[in-house]
Amino acid sequence: MILSEFDLILSGGQILTLNEQMAVIAEGAVCVDQGKIIFVGATSEVPPGWSFRKRVNLAGKIVMPTFFNSHNHAAMSIFRGLGNDLSLNDWLNHFIWPAERRNISPDTVYLGTMISAMEMIRSGSSIFADMYFFEEDVARACEEIGMRVILGEGILDFPTPNKPSPAEVMNHTRILFDQFRNHPLVSVAVAAHSPYTCSPDIIRLAAELSEELDIPANIHLAESHTEIRTMRERYGKTPTRYLYDLGFLSPRAIAHHGIYLDSEDMDLIMETHTSIATIPNSNMKLGSGICPVSELQKRGINVCLGTDGPASNNNQSMVRDLQQLARIQKVAHNNPTILTATEVIRMATINGAKAYRMNEVLGSVETGKQADLMIINPDQPHWYPRYDTFTTIAYSMQSEDVETVIVNGRIIMENRRFTQIDEEKFLRLIRKLKLKH
Amino acid sequence: MILSEFDLILSGGQILTLNEQMAVIAEGAVCVDQGKIIFVGATSEVPPGWSFRKRVNLAGKIVMPTFFNSHNHAAMSIFRGLGNDLSLNDWLNHFIWPAERRNISPDTVYLGTMISAMEMIRSGSSIFADMYFFEEDVARACEEIGMRVILGEGILDFPTPNKPSPAEVMNHTRILFDQFRNHPLVSVAVAAHSPYTCSPDIIRLAAELSEELDIPANIHLAESHTEIRTMRERYGKTPTRYLYDLGFLSPRAIAHHGIYLDSEDMDLIMETHTSIATIPNSNMKLGSGICPVSELQKRGINVCLGTDGPASNNNQSMVRDLQQLARIQKVAHNNPTILTATEVIRMATINGAKAYRMNEVLGSVETGKQADLMIINPDQPHWYPRYDTFTTIAYSMQSEDVETVIVNGRIIMENRRFTQIDEEKFLRLIRKLKLKH
Numbered sequence: 001m002i003l004s005e006f007d008l009i010l011s012g013g014q015i016l017t018l019n020e021q022m023a024v025i026a027e028g029a030v031c032v033d034q035g036k037i038i039f040v041g042a043t044s045e046v047p048p049g050w051s052f053r054k055r056v057n058l059a060g061k062i063v064m065p066t067f068f069n070s071h072n073h074a075a076m077s078i079f080r081g082l083g084n085d086l087s088l089n090d091w092l093n094h095f096i097w098p099a100e101r102r103n104i105s106p107d108t109v110y111l112g113t114m115i116s117a118m119e120m121i122r123s124g125s126s127i128f129a130d131m132y133f134f135e136e137d138v139a140r141a142c143e144e145i146g147m148r149v150i151l152g153e154g155i156l157d158f159p160t161p162n163k164p165s166p167a168e169v170m171n172h173t174r175i176l177f178d179q180f181r182n183h184p185l186v187s188v189a190v191a192a193h194s195p196y197t198c199s200p201d202i203i204r205l206a207a208e209l210s211e212e213l214d215i216p217a218n219i220h221l222a223e224s225h226t227e228i229r230t231m232r233e234r235y236g237k238t239p240t241r242y243l244y245d246l247g248f249l250s251p252r253a254i255a256h257h258g259i260y261l262d263s264e265d266m267d268l269i270m271e272t273h274t275s276i277a278t279i280p281n282s283n284m285k286l287g288s289g290i291c292p293v294s295e296l297q298k299r300g301i302n303v304c305l306g307t308d309g310p311a312s313n314n315n316q317s318m319v320r321d322l323q324q325l326a327r328i329q330k331v332a333h334n335n336p337t338i339l340t341a342t343e344v345i346r347m348a349t350i351n352g353a354k355a356y357r358m359n360e361v362l363g364s365v366e367t368g369k370q371a372d373l374m375i376i377n378p379d380q381p382h383w384y385p386r387y388d389t390f391t392t393i394a395y396s397m398q399s400e401d402v403e404t405v406i407v408n409g410r411i412i413m414e415n416r417r418f419t420q421i422d423e424e425k426f427l428r429l430i431r432k433l434k435l436k437h
Numbered sequence: 438m439i440l441s442e443f444d445l446i447l448s449g450g451q452i453l454t455l456n457e458q459m460a461v462i463a464e465g466a467v468c469v470d471q472g473k474i475i476f477v478g479a480t481s482e483v484p485p486g487w488s489f490r491k492r493v494n495l496a497g498k499i500v501m502p503t504f505f506n507s508h509n510h511a512a513m514s515i516f517r518g519l520g521n522d523l524s525l526n527d528w529l530n531h532f533i534w535p536a537e538r539r540n541i542s543p544d545t546v547y548l549g550t551m552i553s554a555m556e557m558i559r560s561g562s563s564i565f566a567d568m569y570f571f572e573e574d575v576a577r578a579c580e581e582i583g584m585r586v587i588l589g590e591g592i593l594d595f596p597t598p599n600k601p602s603p604a605e606v607m608n609h610t611r612i613l614f615d616q617f618r619n620h621p622l623v624s625v626a627v628a629a630h631s632p633y634t635c636s637p638d639i640i641r642l643a644a645e646l647s648e649e650l651d652i653p654a655n656i657h658l659a660e661s662h663t664e665i666r667t668m669r670e671r672y673g674k675t676p677t678r679y680l681y682d683l684g685f686l687s688p689r690a691i692a693h694h695g696i697y698l699d700s701e702d703m704d705l706i707m708e709t710h711t712s713i714a715t716i717p718n719s720n721m722k723l724g725s726g727i728c729p730v731s732e733l734q735k736r737g738i739n740v741c742l743g744t745d746g747p748a749s750n751n752n753q754s755m756v757r758d759l760q761q762l763a764r765i766q767k768v769a770h771n772n773p774t775i776l777t778a779t780e781v782i783r784m785a786t787i788n789g790a791k792a793y794r795m796n797e798v799l800g801s802v803e804t805g806k807q808a809d810l811m812i813i814n815p816d817q818p819h820w821y822p823r824y825d826t827f828t829t830i831a832y833s834m835q836s837e838d839v840e841t842v843i844v845n846g847r848i849i850m851e852n853r854r855f856t857q858i859d860e861e862k863f864l865r866l867i868r869k870l871k872l873k874h
Contacts, residue, residue, distance in 0.1 A: 080821070080824075080829075081825060081832070082824050084825075085773060085778060086773060087774055115818050119819045225771070284767060285768075286773050288768070289771060310833075314829075314832035314833040315832065316819065324764075327718065327761075330721060330722060330723070330724040331720065331721040331726065331727060336522060336524060340521075340522040379864060381559065381860075381864070384517070384868065385868075387517075388518060388521075391521050392518055395722065395751035396751040398754075398836055400835060423818075426818075433822060
């Protein structure tokens with residue numbers, strides 16, 4: 001018998017594969033080599049000739065895919081809690097925008113991203129789609145901590161802290177794309193800010209760039225009444241129709257928020273195979289409204305889930321957002337039967353991967369996929385009894401139940417301790433951070 | 438100088454007093470003796486002659502009053518996750534009620550309460566108002582773990598698992614009242630289940646019992662459309678009007694849920710000085726609706742907060758409910774300025790004490806009050822930066838940030854470990870629990 005030595009085996013626990021059948025393996029093993037899953041199945045069926053450099057005993061534990069955070073402005077953790085319980089306009093005009101103008105630099109973006117990355121990993125996320133400035137420094141933090149990221153350098157009609165014009169941002173996106181081509185953790189998307197901050201020319205150029213490079217195209221869409229009114233006044237149409245007419249909507253496009261969508265808007269989204277990233281906690285805290293998730297679902301539109309940045313959500317846990325998503329949809333429809341536990345868990349995992357066209361490699365525990373896994377410790381009062389693990393995740397789990405996180409086959413958090421970075425160093429830096437007023 | 442030796446000093450941290458002025462002491466101390474707070478102030482001002490049997494160093498920590506959970510059915514943790522994503526009727530008729538008939542006994546109530554008590558303490562609650570059956574066994578669990586409880590033996594028109602008739606439940610309430618008179622942790626309330634399960638005679642007798650013993654009177658109120666319709670059909674009035682006409686509403690009454698309240702209902706609640714316990718997470722998950730908290734607030738009605746039982750909320754953390762309360766009110770009104778961080782924190786603490794007429798002894802950190810305190814560890818990514826501690830608690834804090842809980846001057850959880858019970862023993866018992874089908 002030829003012995004083969006591989007990187008890692010996790011064995012003896014419950015495996016939630018999140019494959020098409022939502023198969024659950026009661027007493028299972030996951031084998032990993034060179035970043036990829038090479039076996040998923042009953043522990044007893046691991047090929048006898050295989051040996052492993054590292055073995056993790058899952059007795060009493062649960063393994064599932066990590067969460068896919070489909071929308072974030074991670075570096076905004078440096079503004080977490082700066083002005084709250086305010087109207088959106090007061091908050092942006094008097095707190096967030098002045099603070100950004102005065103404080104955003106490569107170093108603050110790096111530090112802010114690192115703080116958010118720590119929080120995301122501690123609650124089971126291994127990847128996030130970012131939209132901000134100095135995205136090369138977002139990548140720097142993620143590479144260091146060992147997390148995946150989809151960089152999105154924000155395109156607006158006006159100068160950003162990083163670049164003087166939208167054309168330069170688009171050029172920068174192209175440079176980032178070249179720089180991170182074939183990177184194991186980092187990829188790049190076009191990130192047009194919104195219909196109300198991007199002129200028709202910019203929207204058209206952003207769509208073209210996304211098509212040319214064949215990369216995702218992010219945009220905020222239909223987040224507030226004000227946006228709907230503004231677009232009606234300027235162009236006589238809804239923001240969704242505006243994007244459609246300019247050719248922005250496509251299977252590469254991910255529209256974030258998607259709260260104020262009329263029936264025709266939803267048809268346009270469906271027709272173009274655009275995905276919607278829903279962001280429930282942020283939409284609630286800002287009093288924005290409720291995304292019509294079940295109507296989108298009925299049309300077969302792919303709905304994924306994101307946290308938004310820490311200035312508007314204040315908490316980067318996908319566990320909390322997926323639990324919120326179930327609850328807000330049920331109360332919005334006065335109907336506890338809509339949006340089941342398994343549906344919200346798919347929105348927090350595989351649907352994100354679908355939106356960013358990474359579902360061949362991420363979003364479920366299946367042979368051939370990248371090994372992005374979390375180990376959950378359910379031996380705690382709030383997990384008992386456990387009639388159904390999906391239900392417990394959707395309604396009872398706490399973020400800190402995530403014990404270990406593996407990204408691309410590498411353990412980046414083990415028993416709640418980061419393996420790649422010195423946590424204390426970054427907490428020290430953020431404690432010392434003085435924002436300019 | 439005469440030296441005085443006292444029980445306990447916590448010193449060198451931030452103290453959130455939650456007194457009327459919401460005073461915050463940056464570098465403070467709390468001194469405790471014989472269960473009571475004997476000093477709150479700057480560490481430098483602790484009287485020099487005092488010495489303490491136990492000293493806790495708060496460097497970098499936060500002390501605040503524990504949470505007051507105003508509504509629970511704690512023992513229902515044994516049904517956590519049993520049937521979900523179902524209509525309320527299907528869920529009750531096919532899952533919860535049959536399961537209760539077959540499984541509720543003194544032992545399951547004791548075990549279920551203990552599991553919930555562990556979860557509540559781990560998220561900072563030191564007291565809950567319970568409504569269930571075999572309340573003497575609820576008391577048994579709470580005494581053992583060192584937590585406070587307000588017992589409420591459920592009164593319904595039909596036999597309960599504990600007693601064959603409402604008259605016997607009321608007699609039992611009287612016996613419990615005598616048994617726990619002057620108990621340091623346990624008190625007793627009348628617990629009429631709801632307008633639609635209690636006939637006019639029962640409501641009247643329950644109100645009289647509450648008045649005679651001068652104890653709180655709990656009732657579920659206006660939780661669903663069905664309830665409103667049922668009461669309209671039976672009595673031609675709203676459930677609130679029904680309770681008012683029967684003399685149930687009073688400064689001793691706490692109405693739980695209070696979702697479907699019209700303007701006249703709210704006037705009756707205001708006029709009688711009844712409190713409303715709002716239960717946001719449960720109301721969302723069951724698709725019930727949204728309590729009009731800001732309208733109640735405007736009328737000056739005392740609004741407190743509860744989790745509901747673990748079968749309908751699935752999570753016993755007051756941290757999560759207070760954060761939910763802020764978010765659901767903002768989105769329900771499309772207005773991020775309503776219900777501020779300090780308001781929701783008061784609803785989760787002092788307002789509960791007010792509802793149960795315990796605000797002279799609980800709900801804030803003030804000299805003369807009982808020492809029910811929690812120590813929070815904010816040295817974690819999601820707490821940074823910290824512009825304002827109340828905001829961070831209302832939007833970013835996680836339940837597990839609660840490090841130590843003190844009830845009646847006794848440390849019942851220290852660095853996340855229970856001091857009074859063997860946690861593993863109860864997890865073992867709940868793992869082995871087999872429900873009857």
